[in-house]
Amino acid sequence: MGLTRSGRGAHRxxxxxxxxxxxxxxxxxxxxxxxxxxxxxxxNTLLEKDPLHWPSWAGLGACYxxxxxxxxxxxxxxxxxxxxxxxxxxxxxxxxLHYLTAVYVAQHRFAEAIEVGHETADTLPGDTQSYVYLxxxxxxxxxxxxAAGVISRMLxxxxxxxxxxxxxxxxxxxxxxxxxxxxxxxxxTMTGRDERSRALGPWGFVQLGxxxxxxxxxxxxxxxxxxxxxxxxxxxxxxxxxxELRFAQGKAxxxxxxxxxxxKSRQNPSWQAALADAYESCGKHSTARALRRKAIxxxxxxxxxxxxxxxxxxxxxxxxxxxxxxxxxxxxxKDLNVRYDVxxxxxxxxxxxxxxxxxxxxxxxxxxxxSGIRDARVFFHAGMIYARSGHRERxxxxxxxxxxxxxxxxxxxxxxxxxxxxxxxx
Amino acid sequence: MNRMIVSALGLVLMISVGxxxxxxxxxxxxxxxxxxxxxxxxxxxxxxxxxxxxxLVLSLCSNPAIPATATSYRFPSDVTFDFHIDxxxxxxxxxxxxxxxxxxxxxxxxxDITYRVRFNPDQSPTLQVIRADGQYDGTWLTGFYAGLRDDxxxxxxxxxxxxxxxxxxxxxxxxxxxxxxxxIWATSKVDTLEGPFQDLDGRSLRSQEPGFLEMNAMHPSExxxxxxxxxxxxxxxxxxPVLFPNGRAFKDDVVDMTAIPRIxxxxxxxxxxxxxxxxxxxxxxxxPNPPPQ
Numbered sequence: 121m122g123l124t125r126s127g128r129g130a131h132r133x134x135x136x137x138x139x140x141x142x143x144x145x146x147x148x149x150x151x152x153x154x155x156x157x158x159x160x161x162x163x164n165t166l167l168e169k170d171p172l173h174w175p176s177w178a179g180l181g182a183c184y185x186x187x188x189x190x191x192x193x194x195x196x197x198x199x200x201x202x203x204x205x206x207x208x209x210x211x212x213x214x215x216x217l218h219y220l221t222a223v224y225v226a227q228h229r230f231a232e233a234i235e236v237g238h239e240t241a242d243t244l245p246g247d248t249q250s251y252v253y254l255x256x257x258x259x260x261x262x263x264x265x266x267a268a269g270v271i272s273r274m275l276x277x278x279x280x281x282x283x284x285x286x287x288x289x290x291x292x293x294x295x296x297x298x299x300x301x302x303x304x305x306x307x308x309t310m311t312g313r314d315e316r317s318r319a320l321g322p323w324g325f326v327q328l329g330x331x332x333x334x335x336x337x338x339x340x341x342x343x344x345x346x347x348x349x350x351x352x353x354x355x356x357x358x359x360x361x362x363x364e365l366r367f368a369q370g371k372a373x374x375x376x377x378x379x380x381x382x383x384k385s386r387q388n389p390s391w392q393a394a395l396a397d398a399y400e401s402c403g404k405h406s407t408a409r410a411l412r413r414k415a416i417x418x419x420x421x422x423x424x425x426x427x428x429x430x431x432x433x434x435x436x437x438x439x440x441x442x443x444x445x446x447x448x449x450x451x452x453x454k455d456l457n458v459r460y461d462v463x464x465x466x467x468x469x470x471x472x473x474x475x476x477x478x479x480x481x482x483x484x485x486x487x488x489x490x491s492g493i494r495d496a497r498v499f500f501h502a503g504m505i506y507a508r509s510g511h512r513e514r515x516x517x518x519x520x521x522x523x524x525x526x527x528x529x530x531x532x533x534x535x536x537x538x539x540x541x542x543x544x545x546x
Numbered sequence: 547m548n549r550m551i552v553s554a555l556g557l558v559l560m561i562s563v564g565x566x567x568x569x570x571x572x573x574x575x576x577x578x579x580x581x582x583x584x585x586x587x588x589x590x591x592x593x594x595x596x597x598x599x600x601x602l603v604l605s606l607c608s609n610p611a612i613p614a615t616a617t618s619y620r621f622p623s624d625v626t627f628d629f630h631i632d633x634x635x636x637x638x639x640x641x642x643x644x645x646x647x648x649x650x651x652x653x654x655x656x657x658d659i660t661y662r663v664r665f666n667p668d669q670s671p672t673l674q675v676i677r678a679d680g681q682y683d684g685t686w687l688t689g690f691y692a693g694l695r696d697d698x699x700x701x702x703x704x705x706x707x708x709x710x711x712x713x714x715x716x717x718x719x720x721x722x723x724x725x726x727x728x729x730i731w732a733t734s735k736v737d738t739l740e741g742p743f744q745d746l747d748g749r750s751l752r753s754q755e756p757g758f759l760e761m762n763a764m765h766p767s768e769x770x771x772x773x774x775x776x777x778x779x780x781x782x783x784x785x786x787p788v789l790f791p792n793g794r795a796f797k798d799d800v801v802d803m804t805a806i807p808r809i810x811x812x813x814x815x816x817x818x819x820x821x822x823x824x825x826x827x828x829x830x831x832x833x834p835n836p837p838p839q
Contacts, residue, residue, distance in 0.1 A: 166738070170623040170667040175587055182584065211620045214611035215584040243613045246703055315582060 156190065159183045177207035178216040185219055188226065192386050194427055197223050214243045214250075221253035225260065228429045228458050233257040241270075248274045248282040249316070255286045262461030264293060264491055281310040281317035285324055288331070293462060295492035297335045304328040322352040326361055333365065334495065336526040341365055356382055360391065367394075368528040372401045389418035393437050401531075412441065431455040435467055445474050462488050466498045469505060478509040496522045496529035500537050507540055516544050577745045577762050580736075586611035587622045588734045590747035591709055592699055595730045595780050596788040596795055601688055602718045604629045604661070605831060606732045606747065607697065607709040615837045619694040619710045621665035624737040627712055629661040631721050632729040637781060645749060646781030646791035647727065655729060655767040655777055659721055663692070663712050679723075689715030691829035696822040698796050698831055705821045706835050713829040718784060726785035731766055731778065748778035749791065796824050796831075 160183045166176040181204035188196035201223050207216035217240040224233035237254030244250045251274045258267035271290055274283035284307035292300035304327055311321040329344030342365055348358035363378035379395035382388070396411035419434035435451035438444040452471040456464045469484035485502045503519030506512075519537045527534050580589050587609050594605040606627060612619065636650040649655065662674040675686045695711040697704045721728060733743035745762050761769055766777035782793040790798035799818045822832030 162738075166624065172620065172667050173623060174620060175585060175622055179584060212613045212616035214586055214613065217613060239613055239615065244611050314578065 156183050156186045160187075172210050174207045174210035174213060175215070177203050177210065178213060178219065181207060181216060181223075182219045185222055185226075192388055194227075194422065194425065197227055201227075214240065217243065218250070218253070221257070225253050225256050227427075228260070230257045230261045230459060246277060248277050248280055252282050252286065255290075259286075259289060259293065260461060261459040262464065262491075264290065279306070279310075280313060281307045281320060281324070284310065285320075285327065288327065292331055292334070293491060293493055295494040297331055297494055300331045301328065301335075304331060322348040322355045322358060324348075325351065326355075326357045329361055329365075333361075333368075333528070334526055336528055338365060338369065338528060354385070356385065360394075363394065363398075367398055367401070368531070370531065372398045376402070387418070389415035389422075390433060392418070393433075412437070428454070428458045431458065432463070432467055435471060439467075439470055439474055442474070445471070449475050449477075462491050462493050462495075462498065466495075466501055470501050473501070473505050473508070478505070481505045482509050482511075494521075494525055496526035497533065499525065500529065500533050503537060504540065507544060512544055516541060519544075578759060579739075579763070580744055583736075583739070585736055585739075585744075587710070588625045588736050588744055590732060590734050590745045591697070593730070593732045593747040593780065594698070594794045594796060595782055596793050597718055597784050598715075600718055601715045602721055602784065603689075603713065603715050603828075603830065604730065604732075605698075605711060605713045605829070607695070607699075607711050607831075608734065609710045610697075610704075610707075612694070612708050612710065614707065614835065616694065616708065617834075617837060619708075620669060621692060621710060622736075623665055623667045625664070626735045626737070626743075627663040628733045628735070628743070629663075629714060630657040630731050630733065631659040632656055632779070633658045633721055633723045634725065635729055637725075637727045637729075637783075641791070643776060644791050645776055646793070647783070649729070649777060649779075649781070652770040652777050653767050655765075655779065658723075661687075661714055661716070663714075665692070685717060686720055687714065687716055689713070689828045694834040695829070696820070696832035696835055698820055698824070700799055700817060700820050705817070708834045711829070711831050713831065715828060722784065727781065727783040729766075729777075730780040730782060746778060749780055749794075796820065 160180060163176040163180040163183065166173050167180070170176075181200045181202075184196045184200035184203055188194060188200060201220065204216045204220040204223065207213060208220070217236055221233050221237040221240055224230070224236060233253060234257050237251075237257055241250045241254055251270050255267050255270040255274070258264070258270060267286075267290055271283065271286045275287060277283065284303050288300045288303035288307060291297075291303055304324060308321065308324045308328065311317045311324065325344045325348035329341040329348070332338075332340035332344060342362070345358050345362045345365065349355050349362070352358070359378050359382050363375045363382070366372075366378065367375040375398045376395060379391050379398060382391050383395065392411045392415040396408040396415065399405075399411065400408035416434065416437060419430045419437065422430045423434065431451045432455045435448045435455060438448035438451070449468075449471040452464075452468040456468055458464075465484050465488035469481045469488060472478075472481035472484055482505055485498075485505050488498055489502060499518045499522035503515050503517075503522060505515075506518060507515035519541045522529065522537050523534060523541075577589050580586065589610060590606060590608050591610050592605070592607040594603070596603055606629065608627070609619075632655050635655055638648040638650060640648045642648075656678070657676075658678045660674075660676040662672075662676060664672045666672060671690070671692055673687065673690065675682070691711070691713040693711065694708050697707045697709045731746060731748040733747075734745045735741075735743040741763055742765070743763065746764070746766070748766065758773065758775065761773055761775070761778050764772060766779045769775055769777045780794055781791065782788070784793075786792055788795045790800050794800070797819070820832065822835065824830055824832050
């Protein structure tokens with residue numbers, strides 16, 4: 121089946137970015153007028169005077185964390201981890217624990233993130249920020265009950281940006297999109313309360329936009345993405361989501377322009393793959409193929425370097441372009457070993473489906489649907505899987521849900537959904 | 547103004563005494579600047595002051611964010627911890643606000659004596675006494691302790707938690723001039739941050755209320771003029787028994803005594819005694835809580 125990639129679901133990418141963007145400004149907010157490099161110099165100067173100055177090692181670790189997010193270069197995470205562990209060796213302390221949790225989450229080392237995250241939360245239990253990365257870790261691996269427990273504690277402490285934005289994300293993953301939008305809007309009213317949450321405003325608007333997109337409210341989605349970019353000009357997640365929106369609207373040229381702008385700032389295989397889809401829709405097949413090859417090569421390189429988060433991305437790239445199905449299934453299984461959230465099961469289900477393992481596909485998609493998520497693409501996968509495995513009623517139901525919840529989720533897949541529905545009859 | 551500075555390097559004295567009167571206040575949740583800068587190590591949590599025998603004991607606790615797994619404490623080498631005493635401000639006994647008395651001229655509060663504590667990278671302390679009167683009798687310090695201790699504050703979230711404590715014992719006679727009542731406060735200053743200090747701990751409690759956070763970076767003599775509130779200092783008539791608000795005793799349940807609704811409502815459970823037993827001897831603070839198993 122020759123599905124094009126486009127529109128993997130902006131909300132999915134936004135959810136992942138949350139981990140990184142949340143990590144970014146927090147450590148740096150204290151020195152807002154200085155860039156990360158200036159801060160690194162500052163901490164190194166302190167460490168020259170006192171190599172055992174553990175607050176500086178923690179500060180350095182936070183700066184390296186920011187560099188990782190800013191540059192997309194994962195080697196900064198390793199440097200961050202080293203600095204934070206050095207800080208902890210010298211003195212067990214809150215900040216190093218806090219940022220180490222973020223580093224582990226970013227590296228998808230969730231078991232370690234949860235262990236350190238709990239210690240962070242126990243250290244300053246009255247501060248909602250203490251729970252941020254712990255809840256991210258639980259959400260990332262699909263432990264929604266545990267995530268709900270952590271987020272509920274955050275809300276008890278304070279209904280601030282951190283607790284409300286995490287509550288929004290949980291609601292979204294559990295299928296309550298309107299609740300997610302409401303919580304995210306409330307979260308955004310709290311960004312004025314402190315410098316750290318103010319710095320997260322652009323991320324918050326991208327989240328809000330992605331929730332609106334999930335319910336096909338393209339006007340609200342665009343408004344939110346534009347607000348993100350207005351708050352932080354050139355903000356990559358804002359531009360990326362705008363590009364995705366443009367593509368969903370059938371404005372491939374506008375999407376191409378935005379993706380190219382993003383790729384000028386740094387190479388990112390995810391953007392390359394998305395740009396390839398946009399080119400392909402304009403008939404520029406050879407350009408698309410070349411970009412896709414680059415993206416695949418980049419994904420493979422980073423997997424060799426130990427980036428387990430790339431399993432999922434490469435698997436989707438294969439599956440969306442009907443190639444290397446067996447490898448894609450293998451990657452999907454590896455992804456499930458790293459995190460067992462809704463999207464891991466969705467990926468595995470689709471990989472099984474394309475490998476004609478219908479029984480396994482049904483079992484996996486039912487796992488994905490269990491949380492109650494309302495994601496058009498998951499519904500689409502479910503519909504297609506049920507259709508081929510003979511569950512006609514369920515197939516119709518899920519394909520309808522896909523088209524009703526968000527007909528823009530993916531132009532090519534939406535067309536397939538319509539055709540399949542017609543074939544299945546009413 | 548003549549100032550005599552006496553430094554004592556590596557001075558660690560542990561001298562036992564008898565009775566354990568003590569003092570308590572709390573300042574755990576203020577200084578948003580230091581929180582934002584990830585400098586919990588410079589955040590002050592409690593200042594206690596009480597007389598025992600012939601000595602005045604001053605205890606300053608810091609860093610409310612020490613993980614329970616910490617078994618020791620390394621003080622940062624770029625923070626100055628100061629204990630300040632004003633021994634000649636005129637104090638009247640009227641005490642309508644439960645502050646320990648009335649300072650006749652709040653704008654006139656000055657540091658007559660400052661005990662300054664810093665730590666070298668090897669953790670040896672540098673201790674100084676800075677006196678406005680230039681008088682120095684050579685025995686200004688009879689006890690010094692620095693390290694991890696049980697947090698003496700009586701409230702739910704701090705049960706079983708440790709703080710970084712600095713305890714000084716000085717001859718009472720060396721801090722008394724013409725009157726028995728003194729004013730006491732403490733400050734912390736990170737070398738590279740602007741301003742004379744980043745946190746101030748006096749009577750506390752009030753300075754962590756949302757409307758009063760600025761008090762933490764403001765000299766007590768400015769509190770009335772700039773904030774419209776009475777200065778955040780301990781008022782202590784050393785001729786009378788220590789009992790909040792006259793000085794601060796470890797065993798005084800200050801939150802109950804002041805009954806601040808916000809704290810009373812949010813910091814459950816609320817026992818009326820510390821979770822760990824205070825020592826009968828210097829440094830009086832209870833031993834640090836062991837890491838959880």
